Amino acid sequence: MIFEPFTIKNVTFKNRILRSSIGGRTSYYDGTVTSAWKNFEKRFAENDIAGIVSATITVDDRRWSPLEYPKISDDKFIKPLQAGIKVVQSFGCKYIIQLGDGGCHTQTSLFSQESDAKSSSTGFDLLFGYRNRSIEMTVEEIEQTIHNFAEAARRVREAGCDGLEITASKGYIIHQFLNPAINRRTDDYGGSVEKRFRFLKEIVKSVRDKVGSDFLVGIRLSALDYNYLPVNVRLPVVLPFKHFWMGNGLEETIYYAKELEKLGIDYLHISAGYGFINPKENPGDFPVEEVRMFASSTRHLSFKTAARSTLLNLLPNSILKLILGRGWTFVPGVSLGHAQKFKEAVNIPVIANGGFQQRDFIESALQEQKCDMVSMARPLLANPDLLKVFQEGKNEPENPCTFCNRCTIRTVMFPLGCYEPLRFSSQDEMEAQILKWSATPDV
Ligand SMILES: Cc1cc2nc3c(=O)[nH]c(=O)nc-3n(C[C@H](O)[C@H](O)[C@H](O)COP(=O)(O)O)c2cc1C
Known part of the structure; x- marks a missing residue:
């Protein structure tokens, strides 16, 4: 089934494999994409991937994380x-832009700025985001963010994409409203499951108004938040303790899924975890050295990052x-069981x-109808020709x-490639692979 085409709405994918979002510092300093971005995406397109979901592209001009990721917060980014x-599509590969807003999980900035602390509620989180505390958004700020998503959606369509995906996962702003331990609001945007969903509902409605009913709109949703992984240090404890x-x-995320279906969402992209x-999203090893390196590079931003x-x-x-x-171990198809539950619902x-x-x-996940398509990131970064390997049997x-x-x-960091020394015979070989697509302006 892997090589059978699949149609969602009016978009036909030539097989069942998508490249899942892979971010990267592939833009100029104002957020305009460079040819490094195009070359990066092209190497998946030319290797038979049916569709690419872009990096999370920010809808907010200020909350930009990481630096030099592409932006879609202004019309100047469209062209x-x-x-x-167009280059990606010339290989028969569909292109979907994923829209997002990091909220208080904005990890880096040139200078510390208050807008990077905005969230559903005021709180403290040791691991995510760089500001000392998150700050509760006002209703005006919520409305502005909804507007940002809608305007960005219009730009996605104008840029000639085949569809768009809204990220309601990853611990980003929408997830900060959905997650009951993070969202402690007492107004119409917090409390019950219906109220926590309201922000996403309003985003979906305004996005749909902008792009029309014929445009592919999907949602990336976390099946379960697993707040304890990594440690959720938000105090005081909320009740129920669960x-x-x-x-x-x-039961709550399936409620969101059913509501999203009613709102005319075209597909669900299922992962898990918060942040x-x-x-639960990136099953595998915990990259201690890299985490340390990242923490050191952002230590100037706040007391929290320094500590x-x-x-x-x-x-x-x-x-x-x-x-x-804790919890870092490789599990094949880590969210497949959850995906199946959504498929049944x-x-x-x-x-x-x-x-x-x-x-x-x-193949068996597809045959057993646990999901309709599969998306991959790290395995494709390691072997962009993975589909060709499958085709060879x-x-x-x-x-x-x-x-x-x-x-x-x-x-x-820039550039991005496979940084696993064990996969290469030498450092030079590893670097050559990383630099291949990024060194030349046009490959
Ligand atoms: C380098 C890298 C960058 C990523 N950037 C994003 C991103 O911008 N947005 C997003 O939703 N997920 C991002 N992810 C997560 C992947 O899309 C994917 O969910 C995750 O890696 C698990 O899939 P895999 O096991 O096939 O790698 C990124 C993953 C990697 C490895």
Whole structure:
């Protein structure tokens, strides 16, 4: 089934494999995409991937994380995006832009700014975001954010994309409203499951108004938040305790899915966990060295980041792995079981993500109707020609992704490629692979 076409709404994908979002610092300093961005996307398109979901592209001009990621917060970004998207589509690969807003999970900035602290509620989170505290959004700020999503959606259509995806996962702003341990509002945007959903509902409605009923709109949703992974240090504890410990339960996320279906959403893209990075989305090893490197590079931004970096540099790897590495292990198709639950609950296509690399495993997930499509990130970064490998009848590539997660943190660096030394015979070979697509303006 992997190589059977699949149609969602009016978009036909030539097979069942999508490239899941992979961010990267591929823009100029104002957020305009460079040819490095185009070349990066092109190498998946030219290797038979049916569709690409872009990096999370920010709808807010100020909350930009990481720096030099592409932006879509102004009309000036449309034209450069358009040119690259045409190249991707010339290979028969569909292009979907994922819209997002980091809220208080904005991880980096040139200078510390208050807008990077905005969230559903005021609080403290040691791991995500760089500001000392998050700040509750006013209703005006909520309305502005809804407007930002709608305007960005219009730009996605004008850029010639085949569709758009709204990220309601990853611990970003929408997720900050959905997650009951994070959202502690007492107004119409917090409290009950219906009220927490209101922000997303209003975004979906205004996006749909802008792009029309014929445009593909999907949602990336976290099936379960697993707040305890990594440690949720928001105090005081919320009741019921289950909400503090787990965040949304499956019954709540399935409620969101059913409501989204009613609102005319065309597909669900299922992952799990709260915050980027987290072990339920990126199953594999905890990349201690890279996390330390990232913490050190952002230590100037606030007291919190300085303390975080000091801690990470003081504690030995073994202790860090014990505390922060909890739950980090590779699980094939980590969200497939959840995807199946969503598939049983709604009548729109469901895409499963996380920990896919083997042909037989993907084939049986599709055959058993646990999902309609599968999306991949790290295995394709390691082997962009993975589909060709499958086509040759092999179950997995000769030099597979080890799910070491070094690339996942390296997303905030440039250039991006596979940083797993074990996969290369030398440092030079590894660097050559990383620089291949990024060194020349046009490849
Ligand atoms: C380098 C890198 C960058 C990523 N950037 C994004 C992103 O911008 N937006 C997003 O929703 N997910 C992002 N992800 C998560 C992936 O889309 C995917 O959910 C995750 O890696 C699990 O899939 P995999 O096991 O196939 O890698 C990123 C992952 C990696 C490795």
